[in-house]
Amino acid sequence: MADKMKKHVDQLTKPVGSLGQLEEIMVRLAAITGEMFPELHQKAVVIFCGDHGVAEEGVSAYPQEATALMIQSFDRGKAAINLLAKRAGAELCVVDVGSKLEEVPESVVSARVRKGTRNFCVEKAMTEEEVMQAIQTGRKTVCKLREKGVRLLAVGELGIGNTTAGAAVASALTGMEVKRMTGRGSGLSDSAYAHKCRVIEKALLRHRPDPDRPLEVLAQVGGLEIAGMAGAYIGAAENRMPVITDGFISTVAALAAARWKPEIKSYLFASHASVEPGHSVILKQLGLKPLLHADMRLGEGSGAALAMPIFETAVTLAREMATFADLGLAGPSA
Numbered sequence: 001m002a003d004k005m006k007k008h009v010d011q012l013t014k015p016v017g018s019l020g021q022l023e024e025i026m027v028r029l030a031a032i033t034g035e036m037f038p039e040l041h042q043k044a045v046v047i048f049c050g051d052h053g054v055a056e057e058g059v060s061a062y063p064q065e066a067t068a069l070m071i072q073s074f075d076r077g078k079a080a081i082n083l084l085a086k087r088a089g090a091e092l093c094v095v096d097v098g099s100k101l102e103e104v105p106e107s108v109v110s111a112r113v114r115k116g117t118r119n120f121c122v123e124k125a126m127t128e129e130e131v132m133q134a135i136q137t138g139r140k141t142v143c144k145l146r147e148k149g150v151r152l153l154a155v156g157e158l159g160i161g162n163t164t165a166g167a168a169v170a171s172a173l174t175g176m177e178v179k180r181m182t183g184r185g186s187g188l189s190d191s192a193y194a195h196k197c198r199v200i201e202k203a204l205l206r207h208r209p210d211p212d213r214p215l216e217v218l219a220q221v222g223g224l225e226i227a228g229m230a231g232a233y234i235g236a237a238e239n240r241m242p243v244i245t246d247g248f249i250s251t252v253a254a255l256a257a258a259r260w261k262p263e264i265k266s267y268l269f270a271s272h273a274s275v276e277p278g279h280s281v282i283l284k285q286l287g288l289k290p291l292l293h294a295d296m297r298l299g300e301g302s303g304a305a306l307a308m309p310i311f312e313t314a315v316t317l318a319r320e321m322a323t324f325a326d327l328g329l330a331g332p333s334a
């Protein structure tokens with residue numbers, strides 16, 4: 001189907017390649033879905049939420065309670081992602097895989113593996129069973145959405161301290177220097193940033209993660225929402241669904257999933273380039289090119305939701321643009 005689509009795209013009335021990444025999207029969507037013009041109208045943004053034991057090391061600009069408060073804000077429909085998902089025409093599915101929120105609102109899927117991870121400076125963040133449980137939650141969530149008719153997925157997260165976990169996982173999987181993978185997250189001063197880097201370096205020295213064992217890496221220094229997202233990408237691939245990554249943490253989860261099951265890579269699309277410095281490295285490793293450069297660093301699936309309409313637009317162009325034959329014009333000569 002990809003070859004057929006590529007030929008069709010080159011017959012559309014435009015210079016070959018001039019629709020840039022949109023053309024790549026047209027071809028990849030055809031390959032993924034097995035359809036020339038897939039109907040992507042039914043869309044979902046799925047956000048996995050979790051708390052982090054490492055937050056007690058003072059690695060975030062915000063208190064841990066912000067995770068619980070933001071889940072409540074999702075419930076009230078007033079967070080950025082509520083509005084972005086609405087604009088994109090996507091339903092929002094919030095999954096609590098590991099927050100410390102006392103009472104989970106009804107609109108939130110309650111699938112808590114435990115109330116936050118353990119502090120990975122001291123011990124493993126999770127057991128491998130806990131990692132698998134969170135992964136299964138992610139997979140099942142996507143299977144259910146697919147059964148409901150969802151055909152395009154955006155994956156996001158929420159969790160105070162998760163840029164620390166994300167950077168630790170990213171350094172462990174890539175072998176890159178901690179500073180290259182670590183940013184200021186939700187906003188840190190110079191001295192707090194230096195402290196955050198030291199915390200991650202110390203944890204990596206303690207656990208000595210093996211880059212060839214992604215599930216173990218997640219257990220050592222990951223997060224419940226990171227494992228949940230990894231499961232969601234795997235679920236998307238199993239269901240032949242195109243899936244859009246968001247920022248740094250969401251893409252780190254995709255890398256962990258891809259190290260475990262490399263076949264999922266062909267289902268991934270990158271929405272935007274996060275301000276977090278490690279994001280570009282991770283995207284490159286996955287062979288992904290972000291569509292948007294908007295200096296965002298919010299998480300919540302915000303960049304992925306923003307990019308969603310681009311996918312439907314690509315299908316519309318492929319389906320409805322005139323071909324050279326329609327115009328009685330010769331196509332490209334070479």
Ligand SMILES: O=C(O)c1ccc[n+]([C@@H]2O[C@H](COP(=O)([O-])O)[C@@H](O)[C@H]2O)c1
Nearest residue numbers: 060159161162163185186247248274299
């Ligand atoms: O998506 C990103 O690239 C991104 C970059 C920085 C921060 N975040 C969000 O901010 C939170 C993590 O920030 P921090 O500083 O607590 O590690 C978490 O809820 C993420 O959704 C997200």
Ligand SMILES: Cc1cc2nc[nH]c2cc1C
Nearest residue numbers: 062066070158298299300
């Ligand atoms: C307010 C707030 C909103 C967020 N959304 C995702 N991560 C977040 C972190 C904070 C602190």
